[in-house]
Amino acid sequence: MTLLEVSGLRVTYPQGFRRPDFNAVNGVDLEIGEGETIGLVGESGSGKSTIGNAVLGLAPVSGGSIRFDGKDISKAKPRQRRLLSEHMQVVFQDPYGSLNPSRTIGQTLAEPLRVHRDLSPTATRSEVSAMLERVGLRDSDAQRYPAAFSGGQRQRIAVARALMVRPKLVVCDEAVSALDLSTQAQVLNLLKDLQAEMGMSILFISHDLAVVRYMSSRIVVLYRGEVMERGTTRDIYASPTHPYTQKLVAAAPIPDPDRRTMQT
Numbered sequence: 587m588t589l590l591e592v593s594g595l596r597v598t599y600p601q602g603f604r605r606p607d608f609n610a611v612n613g614v615d616l617e618i619g620e621g622e623t624i625g626l627v628g629e630s631g632s633g634k635s636t637i638g639n640a641v642l643g644l645a646p647v648s649g650g651s652i653r654f655d656g657k658d659i660s661k662a663k664p665r666q667r668r669l670l671s672e673h674m675q676v677v678f679q680d681p682y683g684s685l686n687p688s689r690t691i692g693q694t695l696a697e698p699l700r701v702h703r704d705l706s707p708t709a710t711r712s713e714v715s716a717m718l719e720r721v722g723l724r725d726s727d728a729q730r731y732p733a734a735f736s737g738g739q740r741q742r743i744a745v746a747r748a749l750m751v752r753p754k755l756v757v758c759d760e761a762v763s764a765l766d767l768s769t770q771a772q773v774l775n776l777l778k779d780l781q782a783e784m785g786m787s788i789l790f791i792s793h794d795l796a797v798v799r800y801m802s803s804r805i806v807v808l809y810r811g812e813v814m815e816r817g818t819t820r821d822i823y824a825s826p827t828h829p830y831t832q833k834l835v836a837a838a839p840i841p842d843p844d845r846r847t848m849q850t
């Protein structure tokens with residue numbers, strides 16, 4: 587079953603007085619099945635985040651459609667968006683920026699439950715502590731603030747927050763790009779394990795083809811707001827057809843000893 591179907595997506599940003607609008611995303615098609623991970627890769631500025639943001643309702647859709655669970659959500663109103671957030675969550679690159687520094691981890695993780703579930707304080711606390719444990723943190727971490735954690739731990743917290751309400755789709759936008767290689771591998775494996783348990787779909791956005799390859803069954807290669815190439819991860823790697831993809835593959839060779847822990 588298809589969970590997310592993006593067709594002919596266009597996102598146009600105004601550039602100010604007497605300057606033509608900028609087409610950040612120009613007719614992009616993309617499909618994600620239930621429980622599947624699609625990798626979206628491309629150079630900086632190619633429009634990857636813009637696509638993720640359009641799916642999340644954070645970028646203006648000027649053409650095409652975004653169907654989620656069979657419904658077009660490209661023009662969803664704020665109220666519909668709030669309801670959708672139960673099924674669609676995001677993990678950004680910098681959880682330091684997205685975790686509220688003045689709230690404890692426990693408060694941050696309880697927030698999605700408060701919005702979408704009607705749980706007693708005791709039930710909420712036990713859900714929070716189960717999730718903390720699941721992502722490799724301690725129950726007592728609920729009392730601490732974001733500043734007290736390392737980058738890798740903060741990314742685990744961001745993953746925990748995204749999964750509190752068991753969403754159907756998680757958009758991961760450069761979710762491990764700020765981490766060192768071994769921490770990257772840990773967080774990626776955590777995501778994979780949680781996906782195997784919970785069955786969510788992932789739109790996995792990264793400029794790093796090696797990371798995308800590790801996570802995704804299919805890859806979409808973006809260049810200047812357009813899809814250059816798409817296919818199974820295996821096919822893209824075995825025979826990249828587009829010159830841009832060939833360059834990407836050449837720049838992300840498989841036998842890299844530092845990344846060996848991440849190879850399947």
Ligand SMILES: Nc1ncnc2c1ncn2[C@@H]1O[C@H](COP(=O)(O)OP(=O)(O)OP(=O)(O)O)[C@@H](O)[C@H]1O
Pocket residue numbers: 599600608610628629630631632633634635636637793
């Ligand atoms: N809110 C905005 N207003 C105007 N232009 C924007 C806005 N957001 C993005 N852009 C432009 O759209 C283009 C695509 O940006 P986007 O952030 O989607 O790229 P990206 O592929 O995610 O890049 P990176 O790998 O650096 O994160 C860029 O040229 C960017 O400057």
Ligand SMILES: [Mg+2]
Pocket residue numbers: 634635636759760
């Ligand atoms: Mg980006």
